Amino acid sequence: MLVRPKAGILDPQGEAVETSLRTLGFPVSRARVGRLVDLELDATDPAAARAEVERMCAELLANPLIESVEIEVAPE
Amino acid sequence: MLVRPKAGILDPQGEAVETSLRTLGFPVSRARVGRLVDLELDATDPAAARAEVERMCAELLANPLIESVEIEVAPE
Numbered sequence: 001m002l003v004r005p006k007a008g009i010l011d012p013q014g015e016a017v018e019t020s021l022r023t024l025g026f027p028v029s030r031a032r033v034g035r036l037v038d039l040e041l042d043a044t045d046p047a048a049a050r051a052e053v054e055r056m057c058a059e060l061l062a063n064p065l066i067e068s069v070e071i072e073v074a075p076e
Numbered sequence: 077m078l079v080r081p082k083a084g085i086l087d088p089q090g091e092a093v094e095t096s097l098r099t100l101g102f103p104v105s106r107a108r109v110g111r112l113v114d115l116e117l118d119a120t121d122p123a124a125a126r127a128e129v130e131r132m133c134a135e136l137l138a139n140p141l142i143e144s145v146e147i148e149v150a151p152e
Contacts (some may be wrong), residue, residue, distance in 0.1 A: 020136055033111060037093060038110070
């Protein structure tokens, strides 16, 4: 599951990375920093797993006001 | 670019997420937390872009002793 700051939302970590990379001589035009959460769970099928992770996002893992979420389901 | 704690390396953020999700009633067997860095840069081709990001990882973005890196190149 990937959590990114939404477009237009301030991303201080991304700005720090951008500045540091430029200082080191890397010509990046933009950097944004988000979170990656790998979850292992038992689920009957991929759709059930996705729905479960969506509930986890709503309750704990992401703030829908400022973050967008991308869920990828990989069967074991 | 995705940065994950290597297997066997302590991941306090992942442990906190795991504990909180279980407390909320989600039956997760494991959670690991890493970083996601989206970078925009000019490069002549995907291989050049990947090599550039590998250099950024070595110099700033990841600690190879405790983190593994996955680089994905998406042409604009």
